[in-house]
Structure formats: C-alpha cells, structure tokens
Amino acid sequence: MSDATSRPNLPPLRLHVPEPPARPGEEANFDHVTVPPAGEARRPAADAAPADFRDLAYGLVRVLDDDGRAVGPWDPRLSPDRLRTMLRHMALTRAFDERMFRAQRQGKTSFYMKCTGEEAIAVAQAHALAPDDMCFPSYRQQGLLIARGCPLVDMMNQIYSNSGDKLMGRQLPIMYSEKRFGFFSISGNLATQVPQAVGWAMASAIKGDTRIAAAWCGEGSTAEGDFHSACTFSAVYQAPVILNVVNNQWAISSFSGFAGGEATTFAARAVGHGIAGLRVDGNDALAVYAATEWAAERARTNQGPTLIEFFTYRAEAHSTSDDPSGYRSANEGAAWPLGDPIARLKQHLITTGEWDEERHAAMDRDCAEEVKAAQKQAETNGILGHGMHQPFDTMFEGVFENTPAHLLEQARQMRDEREAAGI
Amino acid sequence: MTDTIVSAEAEAPTTPRMNMIQAINSAMDVMMERDPNVVVMGEDVGFFGGVFRATAGLQAKYGKTRVFDTPINECGIIGVAVGMGAYGLRPVPEIQFADYIYPGMDQLISEAARLRYRSAGEFTAPITVRSPFGGGIFGGQTHSQSPEAIFTHVAGLKTVIPSTPYDAKGLLIAAIEDNDPVIFFEPKRIYNGPFSGHYDRPVQPWSKHPASEVPAGHYRVELGKAKIVRPGAGLTILAYGTMVHVALSVVEEQGIDAEVIDLRTLLPLDIDTVAASVEKTGRCLIVHEATRTSGFGAELSAQVQERCFYALEAPVERVTGFDTPYPHSLEWAYFPGPVRIREAIKKIMKD
Numbered sequence: 001m002s003d004a005t006s007r008p009n010l011p012p013l014r015l016h017v018p019e020p021p022a023r024p025g026e027e028a029n030f031d032h033v034t035v036p037p038a039g040e041a042r043r044p045a046a047d048a049a050p051a052d053f054r055d056l057a058y059g060l061v062r063v064l065d066d067d068g069r070a071v072g073p074w075d076p077r078l079s080p081d082r083l084r085t086m087l088r089h090m091a092l093t094r095a096f097d098e099r100m101f102r103a104q105r106q107g108k109t110s111f112y113m114k115c116t117g118e119e120a121i122a123v124a125q126a127h128a129l130a131p132d133d134m135c136f137p138s139y140r141q142q143g144l145l146i147a148r149g150c151p152l153v154d155m156m157n158q159i160y161s162n163s164g165d166k167l168m169g170r171q172l173p174i175m176y177s178e179k180r181f182g183f184f185s186i187s188g189n190l191a192t193q194v195p196q197a198v199g200w201a202m203a204s205a206i207k208g209d210t211r212i213a214a215a216w217c218g219e220g221s222t223a224e225g226d227f228h229s230a231c232t233f234s235a236v237y238q239a240p241v242i243l244n245v246v247n248n249q250w251a252i253s254s255f256s257g258f259a260g261g262e263a264t265t266f267a268a269r270a271v272g273h274g275i276a277g278l279r280v281d282g283n284d285a286l287a288v289y290a291a292t293e294w295a296a297e298r299a300r301t302n303q304g305p306t307l308i309e310f311f312t313y314r315a316e317a318h319s320t321s322d323d324p325s326g327y328r329s330a331n332e333g334a335a336w337p338l339g340d341p342i343a344r345l346k347q348h349l350i351t352t353g354e355w356d357e358e359r360h361a362a363m364d365r366d367c368a369e370e371v372k373a374a375q376k377q378a379e380t381n382g383i384l385g386h387g388m389h390q391p392f393d394t395m396f397e398g399v400f401e402n403t404p405a406h407l408l409e410q411a412r413q414m415r416d417e418r419e420a421a422g423i
Numbered sequence: 424m425t426d427t428i429v430s431a432e433a434e435a436p437t438t439p440r441m442n443m444i445q446a447i448n449s450a451m452d453v454m455m456e457r458d459p460n461v462v463v464m465g466e467d468v469g470f471f472g473g474v475f476r477a478t479a480g481l482q483a484k485y486g487k488t489r490v491f492d493t494p495i496n497e498c499g500i501i502g503v504a505v506g507m508g509a510y511g512l513r514p515v516p517e518i519q520f521a522d523y524i525y526p527g528m529d530q531l532i533s534e535a536a537r538l539r540y541r542s543a544g545e546f547t548a549p550i551t552v553r554s555p556f557g558g559g560i561f562g563g564q565t566h567s568q569s570p571e572a573i574f575t576h577v578a579g580l581k582t583v584i585p586s587t588p589y590d591a592k593g594l595l596i597a598a599i600e601d602n603d604p605v606i607f608f609e610p611k612r613i614y615n616g617p618f619s620g621h622y623d624r625p626v627q628p629w630s631k632h633p634a635s636e637v638p639a640g641h642y643r644v645e646l647g648k649a650k651i652v653r654p655g656a657g658l659t660i661l662a663y664g665t666m667v668h669v670a671l672s673v674v675e676e677q678g679i680d681a682e683v684i685d686l687r688t689l690l691p692l693d694i695d696t697v698a699a700s701v702e703k704t705g706r707c708l709i710v711h712e713a714t715r716t717s718g719f720g721a722e723l724s725a726q727v728q729e730r731c732f733y734a735l736e737a738p739v740e741r742v743t744g745f746d747t748p749y750p751h752s753l754e755w756a757y758f759p760g761p762v763r764i765r766e767a768i769k770k771i772m773k774d
Contacts, residue, residue: 134509134510136506166543167541167542167543168543170540170541170543171541175541177541177542177543177545177546178545179542179545179546184509184546185538185541185542185545185546187533187534187541189529189533189534192502192529192530192533192534194502195498195499195502195503195505195506195530196502196503196505196506196509196534197506198499198502198503198506199502199503199504199505199506199507199508199509199510199514200506200507200509200510201506202503202506202507203462203506203507203510203511203512204510205488206462206488206489206507206512207510207512213506225498225526226498226499226502226529226530229494229496229498229499229502229503230499230502232494232496232499233493233494233496233499233503236493236494398539398540398543398544399539399540399578399579400539400579400581400603400691401539401547401601401602401603404647404690404691405691405694405695406691406692406694
C-alpha cells in the first residue's frame with residue numbers, strides 16, 4: 001500500500017458499491033424505470049440485421065396499453081381462444097404456486113419457489129414456441145411445463161420426492177426434468193443451462209433439424225461467465241437459440257445493480273456481441289408472445305440468436321427460504337409500474353368483450369380445484385420426510401450407465417450399515 | 424483382467440506403425456466414419472488440425488460442421504458439448520492443455536458428470552474431453568500440469584490415461600463409445616516416443632516400440648482394465664501415462680524383479696489387478712508426475728493398504744512431483760525421474 005499522503009494533489013479513489021433505490025422502511029421508488037407508451041417500439045422485419053435495431057435493446061416493447069387495448073406493430077393478433085388459454089395457464093401456474101407454497105409451509109416438502117408476477121414470461125413463451133422446441137429453463141419457468149400440458153401430479157411428485165417422483169428423490173424440489181415436454185433438467189448452478197442451450201441449438205443446426213432451443217436465466221446470473229460464453233458461442237455460430245434474461249429486479253437480496261443493471265440494460269449485452277437484442281415488458285403477455293414469436297422466426301430461418309430481456313418484478317420471496325422484508329421496501333410490489341401480468345391480460349380480454357368477471361372467478365375456482373385434486377393424488381404417493389420413498393440401492397444407480405465395482409462395493413457397505421442399524 | 428479386446432478387423436495382415444498423435448487421430452477418424460453423431464471441436468482443431476496435430480485432416484475429411492474451431496472459452500466448449508450431448512450428438516471436445524481445463528470445471532463437475540443421475544437417465548452427457556497433460560517439454564507452470572486426481576474425485580466422471588499408441592487408440596475409441604463423460608488425458612511428453620526419464624539422452628521414436636503397431640480399423644481397449652506391462656515377483660509398481668516408461672527403464676537399468684502395472688483407467692480403477700499383484704509381491708511403489716498431496720497416489724495407497732495390509736512387507740511408497748508449481752527452468756529437478764524412483768526402490772526393498 002502506498003502512502004496516500006505522498007500525492008496530496010490527487011483525490012482519493014472511491015469504490016462504488018451499488019445501493020437499491022429503497023430499503024425496508026422506505027417508500028418504494030421506481031423513478032429510474034422509464035415506461036414508454038405501449039405500441040411505440042418499432043417492429044423490424046424478422047430478417048433485419050441486428051445492427052439495424054440496436055435501439056430496441058434500450059427501449060421496451062409493449063403491446064397492452066393502460067386501458068387493456070393491444071396496440072402497435074408488435075400486437076401478435078392472437079385469437080380470443082388462444083388468449084383465454086394463455087390466461088388459464090397463467091392462472092393455473094399461480095394456483096399451483098399458492099398450493100405448493102402452502103404445502104412447504106405445512107412441512108410436506110423442504111423447499112419451493114413461486115413465480116408470482118412472472119407468469120406471462122414462461123406461459124406466453126411456451127405458446128409462441130413450437131411444442132418440440134427445446135427449453136433450458138432456470139428455476140422460475142414452471143409455466144413452461146404447465147402450458148405444455150405436463151400433468152400437475154408429476155410436478156408435485158417431484159416436489160414431494162415421493163414414490164411417484166421419476167427423478168427418484170434425487171433433486172431439490174422444483175428442479176424438474178421433463179424430456180417429453182422439451183424441458184431440460186434444471187441445475188442449481190446458475191446459468192450453466194445457457195451455453196448448453198446454445199450447444200443443443202448448434203447440434204440441431206449441424207443435423208439440419210428444424211427445432212430451435214431457448215434458455216432462461218435471471219438478470220443476476222447474467223454475471224456468470226457461462227452467460228457470456230453462451231453469448232459468444234451463439235454469435236460465432238449463429239446458433240438457432242433464444243437467450244431469455246428474466247430481469248425481475250432481485251437476485252435473492254441483491255438488486256439488479258450488482259449484475260451491472262445501473263450502467264445499462266441487460267438486453268444491451270446483445271449489442272456487444274452483435275446479436276439481435278430486445279427489451280420487453282415481461283408483464284405484458286402479448287408483448288412476450290410477440291417478441292418470442294419474432295425471435296423464433298429469426299432462429300428458424302437461420303438469422304441467428306436473439307437475446308431478450310424481460311423486464312418484470314419478483315412479486316414474492318426468492319424461495320421459501322427467503323424473507324424479502326429484510327432487504328427491500330415493503331410496498332415495492334404495489335408500486336411496480338408494469339402491473340400484474342394476469343390482471344393485464346384479463347383486462348384486455350374484458351376490454352375486447354371476450355371475457356368477464358364471472359368467467360374469471362369461475363376459472364380461478366376451476367384452477368384451485370384442479371390443483372387441489374392433483375395434490376390429493378400426489379400425496380397418495382407420499383410426502384417428503386414421511387418414510388423412505390426410494391429403495392436405498394437406488395442411491396447408487398445412474399451415477400454411470402453401468403455401475404462400476406467401487407460403487408457396488410459401497411452399496412454393499414450401505415446395506416450392511418442399514419442392517420447393523422436394524423433398518 | 425488385463426486382456427485387451429481386439430476385433431477381427433484389427434488383425435489385418437499389415438499393421439501400420441503410428442506414434443501416439445497418429446493413433447489418437449486415427450481413433451477420431453474411425454469413430455467419425457462409423458458414427459455421424461461424433462463431432463470434434465476445440466481451439467485450433469479445425470483447419471489447422473490442432474496445436475499438436477491430433478485432429479489433422481479431420482475437417483477436410485468430415486466437413487466444417489463436424490470438426491470446427493471454437494472460441495477460447497473452456498466453459499463454453501464444455502457447456503456447448505453438454506447441450507450437444509443432450510441433443511443426441513457424441514461430442515469430442517479438445518481442451519488445448521490440461522492446464523486450461525479449470526474454467527470448464529463447473530460444466531464438467533456439476534453438469535456433465537451429474538446429468539444422468541439428476542435426470543434419472545432422461546439426459547446424458549456422452550462426451551469425451553481430450554486434453555494433453557503432464558510436463559517434460561519445458562512448458563512452464565501453465566503447460567505442464569497433471570490435474571487427473573481432481574477428476575477422479577468427481578462422482579460421474581471417468582478418467583483415462585494411455586501410455587502407448589496402441590492403447591491410446593483403443594482407449595479413445597472405447598471412451599467415445601462410452602455413454603458417460605470421460606476425461607481423456609494424453610501424456611504429451613510421449614506423443615512422439617516413449618520416455619526413459621533420461622532427458623539428456625536422445626528420444627527414441629515410437630516406431631521402435633512394439634505398441635506402435637496400431638491397427639488401421641476399429642478396436643477397443645476396454646475402460647477400467649489395467650495392464651501388467653512387466654511381470655515380476657519382488658515389487659509392484661503402479662504408474663500411468665509417461666511414468667510407465669520411466670518406471671520401466673529404471674527397473675530394467677537396476678535389474679529389479681518388479682511387476683509394473685499401467686493403470687490406463689484411473690476411474691473406474693482396476694483394483695483387482697493391483698491387489699492381486701501386491702498380494703504376490705508384498706511391496707507397492709506408486710509413481711505419478713502430479714503433485715504429491717491429495718494426488719491419485721494417495722487414493723491408490725489407501726486402497727492398497729485396505730486390501731493388502733497383511734501382505735505388505737514395507738510401507739507403500741509414493742514417487743511424485745513436488746507440491747510446487749511446475750517450474751520452467753527447474754523442470755528436471757521437479758520431474759519424478761530415475762533418481763527419485765531409484766531411491767524409493769532402495770527404500771522399499773531395504774528390509
């Protein structure tokens with residue numbers, strides 16, 4: 001360390017440590033968030049060069065205006081039936097989250113993560129992608145599975161690590177793997193799935209396939225090297241992939257400033273890589289759908305990757321192990337300027353005469369009943385902590401395709417151990 | 424236990440002679456020809472054919488979408504390979520030097536190695552990561568390391584190290600055909616010829632070694648099988664890669680009745696072949712180039728004691744690199760060469 005006093009003519013250096021606009025006990029503040037009018041963002045042709053629409057990485061693609069009307073060039077012009085199905089999938093996702101959150105609080109499982117406030121992203125994207133496009137999700141995209149028709153009982157079996165869990169109780173709750181629904185095994189190590197999605201997309205291109213890949217990570221984990229590896233590889237090989245960044249403002253207790261959000265947008269990561277970048281209102285199901293459909297068309301026609309930042313808000317805790325009252329303003333959720341995704345799509349359908357309060361209430365009741373019935377069925381397979389649902393020997397299965405001698409030896413040791421313990 | 428399985432093809436009348444690089448190149452050539460899902464990628468492996476020439480000619484033969492250069496990004500190389508494996512390809516990524524593999528560790532340990540288990544077999548990672556390792560070429564501390572023990576510590580990874588051209592090809596084919604991730608470390612000091620450990624003597628080319636007779640076609644050397652390269656009764660020496668040849672030359676020079684075992688695969692380990700030998704000889708010397716503390720020798724030593732304690736007539740001895748970075752100018756003082764091995768043999772044979 002040099003002696004600071006030896007250069008009295010220079011100002012001392014200062015380290016900038018980001019601080020969110022509001023902490024507990026303070027009024028929520030979203031003055032830093034610019035919300036442009038819906039319909040304002042231009043929609044480039046799907047074969048436009050990324051350099052021709054760099055501005056879209058700094059704006060915000062929005063379709064639903066404050067009155068619930070769909071406006072502007074990004075309106076995907078979906079049929080009312082499609083919109084009602086999307087609304088139902090979002091409501092079902094929320095009902096599922098409510099039920100599983102409560103199950104965790106009742107001690108039926110160890111852990112749960114809700115996606116409240118972010119339902120439009122996974123659900124509308126699942127509707128915009130082809131059913132066999134491959135998804136490499138993070139941990140808050142349960143809406144993909146629900147929209148693709150994964151049985152709720154199967155999801156719950158996994159959450160309970162019970163005898164019906166096809167992952168054999170090996171994974172933390174919500175870390176699903178559903179190959180039949182094009183849903184890659186979720187990893188707890190963040191952003192690892194992003195280069196994997198690029199690799200899957202490269203493989204699809206190598207094979208002359210028509211399927212594309214999509215990856216999801218949070219704004220916080222864009223700081224991981226894996227994210228930047230993925231961007232580089234996707235750009236170099238023009239991989240048919242959509243890289244989704246779900247910017248829900250918070251990575252556990254760290255606000256987006258700790259991922260670089262003070263300096264620029266997350267969509268702007270695309271600009272440096274020379275790939276297509278969009279910044280989208282993540283609470284606007286129509287904008288989410290339209291952006292995904294556009295990016296999918298680019299990927300499918302060999303126009304390369306698209307990085308989409310979905311601007312949204314994590315309305316609840318990070319997980320059942322987290323308490324946001326310890327680090328963020330209590331009224332942030334209420335003050336969030338982009339509203340609630342379900343309420344906004346509902347308003348749109350009502351505005352266009354395709355929906356009403358009665359039908360919405362009935363749908364909510366249906367969703368709650370469907371989830372309740374699934375839960376009842378799943379619990380017949382057991383809940384976590386009540387008995388051992390997997391035979392002990394399964395611990396040693398699947399480490400390798402064929403179990404080698406040292407693992408067989410350890411399996412014998414475990415059996416002896418259980419015997420000695422009288423279990 | 425120690426037999427290699429040779430297909431009929433391999434017994435063709437004229438067997439070409441290859442050095443280790445040519446044998447490795449031939450393994451990839453054979454596999455790319457047989458399986459359209461095999462792809463080769465890595466830094467400089469495409470048009471140029473690799474800094475050690477291991478992929479020479481493959482891009483010209485199989486095209487740019489099956490053999491291609493990658494960004495200098497090991498995390499991305501392994502991560503992309505995992506995704507390709509999930510699609511159904513059989514990627515063979517090259518990490519240019521084992522010293523560069525560390526940025527890819529999370530993708531190897533938490534992803535490739537765990538994918539089969541965590542998805543209950545829905546997704547697998549049939550990847551073979553090739554990487555030149557070890558010193559003795561004046562590579563300095565970032566082109567000389569032997570990180571094999573790190574990988575043997577990871578549940579779900581296999582670690583393979585050949586010591587001859589014949590084994591290199593057969594093991595690499597078996598590794599590529601394996602449905603689990605395999606780390607395939609190539610001892611670069613012996614790419615062009617076996618090494619006696621006497622750095623001041625001329626290098627012998629592989630062409631004078633019987634294991635340079637490498638069949639042109641497909642054959643496998645099964646993973647998980649050690650090979651007794653020299654039978655003996657007085658002492659068991661466990662080695663792999665370059666050190667097999669160094670140990671052999673010391674044994675021959677000293678006229679010791681040692682049984683030298685080339686492990687070939689560190690995980691899964693052929694402990695039965697090792698234990699049978701130590702039971703017979705009563706003495707066990709372990710030789711590796713990697714640093715000593717928590718090196719693979721520690722694991723070998725523990726397993727030998729667990730199984731052969733009552734047959735041992737002397738403590739298990741380890742000859743290894745020192746627990747320092749690989750020093751550029753002092754390379755030959757670091758390398759566990761003939762002097763260190765000779766002294767250890769004296770010690771273990773004393774009583």
